[in-house]
Amino acid sequence: MENQNISDIIESYLKQILAESQQVEIRRAEIADQFNVVPSQINYVIKTRFTIQDGYVVESKRGGGGYIRIEKVKLLDNLDFIDSLVSAVGDHITRHDGLAVVRSLFEAGTINRREANIILAAIEKDAVHTGDRQTSERVRAQILVSILNHLRYES
Incomplete structure:
Protein backbone atom coordinates (compact mmCIF):
# COMPACT_ATOMS: atom_id res chain seq x y z
CA MET A 1 0.00 0.00 0.00
CA VAL A 73 -21.24 -3.61 -17.85
CA LYS A 74 -20.84 -6.77 -19.87
CA LEU A 75 -20.12 -6.03 -23.47
CA LEU A 76 -22.29 -8.35 -25.52
CA ASP A 77 -25.17 -8.27 -23.05
CA ASN A 78 -25.51 -4.58 -23.74
CA LEU A 79 -25.42 -3.41 -27.34
CA ASP A 80 -25.78 0.18 -26.15
CA PHE A 81 -22.41 -0.31 -24.47
CA ILE A 82 -20.83 -1.42 -27.77
CA ASP A 83 -22.33 1.67 -29.39
CA SER A 84 -20.90 3.81 -26.59
CA LEU A 85 -17.53 2.15 -26.98
CA VAL A 86 -17.57 2.86 -30.72
CA SER A 87 -18.44 6.48 -29.91
CA ALA A 88 -15.66 6.66 -27.34
CA VAL A 89 -13.13 5.40 -29.89
CA GLY A 90 -14.40 8.05 -32.29
CA ASP A 91 -12.31 8.94 -35.28
CA HIS A 92 -8.94 8.77 -33.51
CA ILE A 93 -7.51 6.90 -30.54
CA THR A 94 -4.14 6.72 -28.80
CA ARG A 95 -2.27 3.45 -28.42
CA HIS A 96 -2.89 3.56 -24.67
CA ASP A 97 -6.65 3.99 -25.04
CA GLY A 98 -6.71 1.32 -27.75
CA LEU A 99 -5.04 -1.06 -25.32
CA ALA A 100 -7.76 -0.29 -22.77
CA VAL A 101 -10.46 -1.16 -25.31
CA VAL A 102 -8.82 -4.50 -26.09
CA ARG A 103 -8.29 -5.24 -22.38
CA SER A 104 -11.96 -4.54 -21.75
CA LEU A 105 -13.00 -6.93 -24.52
CA PHE A 106 -10.69 -9.63 -23.15
CA GLU A 107 -11.75 -9.21 -19.51
CA ALA A 108 -15.41 -9.44 -20.55
CA GLY A 109 -14.70 -12.74 -22.28
CA THR A 110 -15.71 -11.32 -25.65
CA ILE A 111 -12.34 -12.21 -27.14
CA ASN A 112 -9.74 -14.74 -26.06
CA ARG A 113 -6.04 -14.08 -25.39
CA ARG A 114 -4.97 -15.01 -28.93
CA GLU A 115 -7.57 -12.69 -30.48
CA ALA A 116 -6.55 -9.90 -28.09
CA ASN A 117 -2.91 -10.32 -29.11
CA ILE A 118 -3.83 -10.22 -32.81
CA ILE A 119 -5.84 -7.01 -32.31
CA LEU A 120 -3.01 -5.48 -30.29
CA ALA A 121 -0.58 -6.33 -33.09
CA ALA A 122 -2.90 -4.65 -35.60
CA ILE A 123 -3.10 -1.39 -33.62
CA GLU A 124 0.51 -1.32 -32.42
CA LYS A 125 2.56 1.78 -33.15
CA ASP A 126 4.65 0.12 -35.86
CA ALA A 127 1.60 -1.38 -37.62
CA VAL A 128 -0.28 1.91 -37.97
CA HIS A 129 2.76 4.16 -38.37
CA THR A 130 2.11 6.72 -41.09
CA GLY A 131 4.74 9.28 -40.20
CA ASP A 132 2.09 11.49 -38.65
CA ARG A 133 0.70 10.83 -35.15
CA GLN A 134 -2.80 12.10 -35.93
CA THR A 135 -3.10 9.98 -39.06
CA SER A 136 -1.83 6.94 -37.13
CA GLU A 137 -4.47 7.53 -34.43
CA ARG A 138 -7.15 7.74 -37.14
CA VAL A 139 -6.02 4.45 -38.68
CA ARG A 140 -5.98 2.81 -35.23
CA ALA A 141 -9.53 4.05 -34.58
CA GLN A 142 -10.76 2.73 -37.94
CA ILE A 143 -9.35 -0.71 -37.13
CA LEU A 144 -10.93 -0.79 -33.67
CA VAL A 145 -14.32 0.48 -34.85
CA SER A 146 -14.34 -2.16 -37.56
CA ILE A 147 -13.59 -4.88 -34.99
CA LEU A 148 -16.23 -3.55 -32.57
CA ASN A 149 -18.84 -3.43 -35.33
CA HIS A 150 -18.00 -7.01 -36.23
CA LEU A 151 -18.32 -8.10 -32.58
CA ARG A 152 -21.68 -6.33 -32.28
CA TYR A 153 -23.17 -8.69 -34.83
CA GLU A 154 -21.36 -11.82 -33.70
CA SER A 155 -23.47 -14.28 -31.73
Whole structure:
Protein backbone atom coordinates (compact mmCIF):
# COMPACT_ATOMS: atom_id res chain seq x y z
CA MET A 1 0.00 0.00 0.00
CA GLU A 2 3.00 2.28 0.59
CA ASN A 3 3.75 2.40 -3.15
CA GLN A 4 0.18 3.32 -4.07
CA ASN A 5 -0.84 6.90 -4.60
CA ILE A 6 -4.18 8.22 -3.40
CA SER A 7 -5.76 7.80 -6.85
CA ASP A 8 -4.83 4.10 -6.82
CA ILE A 9 -6.31 3.71 -3.35
CA ILE A 10 -9.60 5.41 -4.29
CA GLU A 11 -9.79 3.35 -7.50
CA SER A 12 -9.18 0.15 -5.54
CA TYR A 13 -11.86 1.08 -2.99
CA LEU A 14 -14.48 1.71 -5.69
CA LYS A 15 -13.55 -1.44 -7.63
CA GLN A 16 -13.83 -3.46 -4.44
CA ILE A 17 -17.43 -2.26 -4.07
CA LEU A 18 -18.06 -3.01 -7.75
CA ALA A 19 -16.79 -6.56 -7.24
CA GLU A 20 -19.71 -7.14 -4.87
CA SER A 21 -22.37 -5.45 -7.02
CA GLN A 22 -22.59 -4.32 -10.65
CA GLN A 23 -22.88 -0.64 -9.74
CA VAL A 24 -21.98 1.85 -7.06
CA GLU A 25 -23.61 5.18 -6.35
CA ILE A 26 -21.49 7.69 -4.48
CA ARG A 27 -21.57 11.26 -3.36
CA ARG A 28 -18.35 12.94 -4.44
CA ALA A 29 -17.99 15.07 -1.29
CA GLU A 30 -18.50 12.08 1.02
CA ILE A 31 -15.80 10.02 -0.69
CA ALA A 32 -13.48 13.05 -0.73
CA ASP A 33 -13.99 13.45 3.04
CA GLN A 34 -13.43 9.73 3.61
CA PHE A 35 -10.04 9.88 1.86
CA ASN A 36 -9.20 13.42 3.00
CA VAL A 37 -8.86 14.76 -0.55
CA VAL A 38 -10.52 17.54 -2.50
CA PRO A 39 -13.63 16.54 -4.51
CA SER A 40 -11.83 17.20 -7.80
CA GLN A 41 -9.52 14.27 -6.93
CA ILE A 42 -12.58 12.00 -7.00
CA ASN A 43 -13.52 13.44 -10.41
CA TYR A 44 -10.00 12.72 -11.66
CA VAL A 45 -10.10 9.09 -10.51
CA ILE A 46 -13.51 8.49 -12.06
CA LYS A 47 -12.62 10.23 -15.33
CA THR A 48 -9.34 8.38 -15.78
CA ARG A 49 -9.96 4.97 -14.17
CA PHE A 50 -13.63 4.25 -14.93
CA THR A 51 -13.88 4.87 -18.65
CA ILE A 52 -16.15 3.35 -21.24
CA GLN A 53 -13.06 1.71 -22.75
CA ASP A 54 -12.50 -0.10 -19.46
CA GLY A 55 -16.09 -1.37 -19.36
CA TYR A 56 -17.66 1.24 -17.08
CA VAL A 57 -20.60 3.53 -17.64
CA VAL A 58 -20.54 6.64 -15.45
CA GLU A 59 -23.61 8.77 -14.85
CA SER A 60 -23.70 11.84 -12.69
CA LYS A 61 -26.36 14.13 -11.37
CA ARG A 62 -25.35 17.52 -10.06
CA GLY A 63 -26.92 19.51 -7.28
CA GLY A 64 -27.72 19.00 -3.60
CA GLY A 65 -29.03 15.46 -4.06
CA GLY A 66 -26.42 14.74 -6.70
CA TYR A 67 -24.58 11.48 -7.10
CA ILE A 68 -22.12 9.68 -9.32
CA ARG A 69 -23.15 6.20 -10.43
CA ILE A 70 -20.51 3.81 -11.78
CA GLU A 71 -21.70 0.65 -13.44
CA LYS A 72 -19.64 -2.28 -14.70
CA VAL A 73 -21.24 -3.61 -17.85
CA LYS A 74 -20.84 -6.77 -19.87
CA LEU A 75 -20.12 -6.03 -23.47
CA LEU A 76 -22.29 -8.35 -25.52
CA ASP A 77 -25.17 -8.27 -23.05
CA ASN A 78 -25.51 -4.58 -23.74
CA LEU A 79 -25.42 -3.41 -27.34
CA ASP A 80 -25.78 0.18 -26.15
CA PHE A 81 -22.41 -0.31 -24.47
CA ILE A 82 -20.83 -1.42 -27.77
CA ASP A 83 -22.33 1.67 -29.39
CA SER A 84 -20.90 3.81 -26.59
CA LEU A 85 -17.53 2.15 -26.98
CA VAL A 86 -17.57 2.86 -30.72
CA SER A 87 -18.44 6.48 -29.91
CA ALA A 88 -15.66 6.66 -27.34
CA VAL A 89 -13.13 5.40 -29.89
CA GLY A 90 -14.40 8.05 -32.29
CA ASP A 91 -12.31 8.94 -35.28
CA HIS A 92 -8.94 8.77 -33.51
CA ILE A 93 -7.51 6.90 -30.54
CA THR A 94 -4.14 6.72 -28.80
CA ARG A 95 -2.27 3.45 -28.42
CA HIS A 96 -2.89 3.56 -24.67
CA ASP A 97 -6.65 3.99 -25.04
CA GLY A 98 -6.71 1.32 -27.75
CA LEU A 99 -5.04 -1.06 -25.32
CA ALA A 100 -7.76 -0.29 -22.77
CA VAL A 101 -10.46 -1.16 -25.31
CA VAL A 102 -8.82 -4.50 -26.09
CA ARG A 103 -8.29 -5.24 -22.38
CA SER A 104 -11.96 -4.54 -21.75
CA LEU A 105 -13.00 -6.93 -24.52
CA PHE A 106 -10.69 -9.63 -23.15
CA GLU A 107 -11.75 -9.21 -19.51
CA ALA A 108 -15.41 -9.44 -20.55
CA GLY A 109 -14.70 -12.74 -22.28
CA THR A 110 -15.71 -11.32 -25.65
CA ILE A 111 -12.34 -12.21 -27.14
CA ASN A 112 -9.74 -14.74 -26.06
CA ARG A 113 -6.04 -14.08 -25.39
CA ARG A 114 -4.97 -15.01 -28.93
CA GLU A 115 -7.57 -12.69 -30.48
CA ALA A 116 -6.55 -9.90 -28.09
CA ASN A 117 -2.91 -10.32 -29.11
CA ILE A 118 -3.83 -10.22 -32.81
CA ILE A 119 -5.84 -7.01 -32.31
CA LEU A 120 -3.01 -5.48 -30.29
CA ALA A 121 -0.58 -6.33 -33.09
CA ALA A 122 -2.90 -4.65 -35.60
CA ILE A 123 -3.10 -1.39 -33.62
CA GLU A 124 0.51 -1.32 -32.42
CA LYS A 125 2.56 1.78 -33.15
CA ASP A 126 4.65 0.12 -35.86
CA ALA A 127 1.60 -1.38 -37.62
CA VAL A 128 -0.28 1.91 -37.97
CA HIS A 129 2.76 4.16 -38.37
CA THR A 130 2.11 6.72 -41.09
CA GLY A 131 4.74 9.28 -40.20
CA ASP A 132 2.09 11.49 -38.65
CA ARG A 133 0.70 10.83 -35.15
CA GLN A 134 -2.80 12.10 -35.93
CA THR A 135 -3.10 9.98 -39.06
CA SER A 136 -1.83 6.94 -37.13
CA GLU A 137 -4.47 7.53 -34.43
CA ARG A 138 -7.15 7.74 -37.14
CA VAL A 139 -6.02 4.45 -38.68
CA ARG A 140 -5.98 2.81 -35.23
CA ALA A 141 -9.53 4.05 -34.58
CA GLN A 142 -10.76 2.73 -37.94
CA ILE A 143 -9.35 -0.71 -37.13
CA LEU A 144 -10.93 -0.79 -33.67
CA VAL A 145 -14.32 0.48 -34.85
CA SER A 146 -14.34 -2.16 -37.56
CA ILE A 147 -13.59 -4.88 -34.99
CA LEU A 148 -16.23 -3.55 -32.57
CA ASN A 149 -18.84 -3.43 -35.33
CA HIS A 150 -18.00 -7.01 -36.23
CA LEU A 151 -18.32 -8.10 -32.58
CA ARG A 152 -21.68 -6.33 -32.28
CA TYR A 153 -23.17 -8.69 -34.83
CA GLU A 154 -21.36 -11.82 -33.70
CA SER A 155 -23.47 -14.28 -31.73
